Amino acid sequence: MKAYTTSKRLFERSGAALAGGVSSSLRAAMRPVPLFAASGRGAVVTDADGNRYIDYLLAYGPLILGHAHPELTERIHAAMTNGYTFGLQHEGEIELAARLTEALPCAEQVAFSGSGTEAVMLALRIARSHTGRTKIVRFHGHYHGWSDAIFTAFPSADMKGGAASDAGGKTMPGTGGQSELALQDVILLPWNDAVALEETLRARGHEVAAVITEPVMCNSGCIRPRDGYLERMRELTRELGIVLIFDEVITGFRFGLGGAHERFGIAPDLMTMGKALAGGIALSAVAGSRELMRVVSSGKVSHLGTLNGNCVATAAAIATLDILGRNGGEAFVRMEATAARLAQGLRERIAANGFRGVVNQEGPVFHMMFIDRDAVEDFAAFSERDGALYSDFAERMLEEGVLVRTNGLWYVSTEHTEAHAEATLQAADRALARLAAERRTEGGERRG
Template sequence: MFTYERSKISYERAKQHLAGGVASSLRASMKPFPLYADSAKGARLQDIDNHTYIDYLLAYGPLILGHAHDGLTESILSSMRKGYTYGLQHEGEIELADLLVEVLPCADKVAFSGSGTEAVMLALRLARAHTGKSKIVRFHGHYHGWSDAIFTSFPGAGLGASVGDGEGATVSPGTSGQSANSLDDVILLPWNDPEVLASTLRSRSGEIAAVISEPVMCNSGCLQPKPGYLELIRQLTNELGIVFILDEVITGFRLGLGGAHGRFGIKPDLVTIGKAMGGGIAISAVAGSNALMKLIDTSAVNHLGTLNGNGVATAAALTTIRELAQQNGAAFKRMEELFVTLSAGIRGLLSKHGIPGVVNQCGPVLHMMFIDEPEVADFDTFNKRDAGKYARFAELMLSEGVLLRPNGLWYISTAHSLTDIDETLLAVDRALSQLE
């Protein structure tokens, strides 16, 4: 039986002077309480109570190479020995920009930033400057960072759901404290609904600057686009003079070297990338066409940030991308094969225990949920899941030596092995037997 006394003590200490007791509000949802790490290597993490876990949380996505990857660590240390950041330019910026343009199909130029939220803010600004319009179309269940201008309420957030679709929708803020008019320019639509999309874009094209979409709804069920849906967004935005932004902060360098837009054969005007790009070091970017990126060249759009493109971050990204590119991206195939095996195994165990559930898997990402439906392919169905039951399952898995995100989203890294998958399935079997 796992006990977490030292984590519990640390959490109580943290709450004295650290607001919320955690550095990011999302981490407070872990049960029985937020866990404290001591060290990690590869696919395994050890907490301060000396328990070791197979890690599928992976720092909420960035650790595509696993923990403390030797080559990445050496690259970071080598960069730091030459200075952390300069406030001047350095060769690493050029190397990384060149590499991103090489591997990302939509990229003519790139701009660096520090987080996914910042990258989205820049992409929206570029779209508005390019079109001279202000409205932004986004979709229910998608996440584009926590800035006031795009952060909307999720079901169960306690702030009220957004009501209605299209022109009549009321858009609720994602948190208390957002400006009362911060979301006035947001048009919130259901995703994967081509009729509503086409109707809205055609009727309001004169005021819509951009459509922003995740290519796969990783946070909300790992839902994939219907055949032709992303292509329809591309067609309509081209036709109507609207910028198409794909938010690849999660999927970039996780669904493939060219991201989801490379995997699906879609060419948006802009993509935002982050998380896996730096392998665990904070860095993000906007990549896109010359037509939009030239707005930064001419200073029509100011792009600011003290630590943008710093030496440590660019070194981390260069090493991560080059590692993933080895042997024609063989790591992506291997990660996907492991998750196909894991997904099939979990489905079999759900059936064995007579527990209704669904596992949606796309490449090296999967979402597991408890739900009395044969499949989950849309956001409305996803919202019928038993989120509390899954949180309990994640807590049981913790005591079985497997670290999971409490919302059902699983990540895998290049450090995971078939042995890890086998051990995980044994843990799932035991946890489901307790859940019954």
């Protein structure tokens, strides 16, 4: 059994001055205690107690090159020696913007910001300014950051939240302290339901500025779009003069340099990106057509942020794109193959240990869930999963030396090898066997 003595002590200390003892509410859900990291190299992170873990949390997604990638580190350091940020323009912004417009099919111009939440805020403002409309269509189970104007209740093992809408259909805030009035322009629909989307847009399209969607519902089950669904969404939004926004904060630069919209062959009007873009350094962006981005360049939409496009972040992104793009994008092929091997291996081990479960994988991302179904293809089905059982599994995996997010979402990096995958599957087998034995014991005690 691993000891977490130092992490427990540090968590107690942290709570005295840091609200909740963590810097992001998600981290508080980790059991048996929020881990305190000491170092990371490649696909492995070491905690303050000296425990080593194969890491599939990857800082909740940004570490596509793993921890402390040597070339990325060297190039960030070189940029820092010339200055961190100036509040002035620099050539790194020009180079990165040009690289993004070359790589992303939908991009003629870009705008930089610091986080995925900020990128979504800007995209929505661009859409509203361009169309003169106010309503935003979004979908159950999708996550677009935590700003007041888009964050709806989001039930998850590592976020406190109830239903996204009440019995009367009113959209509910995602957190305490959030203005309910800020959500009055949000129209919440089921995803992967082309009929519901068309009915709503036909009836209310004159009010709708934008439809925003994850091209793959990564945050809630890693659910892929049904055949023809995104195509129909594109047709309807184009016909009705509605801005289509793909939120690619997860899928951008993880599904390929051209993102998920290149993978599916569907060009949105705007896309947001973040996480993997700068390999772990804070950077996000909005990309889109020159026509739409004109509201920013004209000053009609203010685009603010002290650290937007700073030297360190742009250097990190350029390095990340260089590394990922080498050898014809071989890194993407390797990551996806590793994810596919893990996903299939987990399916086999779930069944072999007497559980029912689904592992949905798309690209180098997958979602594992315990559920009495053969397939999960929409948010309603995903909501039936046994989140408590998965949290138990995540805790057992931690003891086995594998770090996974408590909600079931796994990320694979360029640094995960076949040896890491094999060790992970062996760990999962042991963790699942322990869970099965514990359940048999609990069942026997209840019968007794």
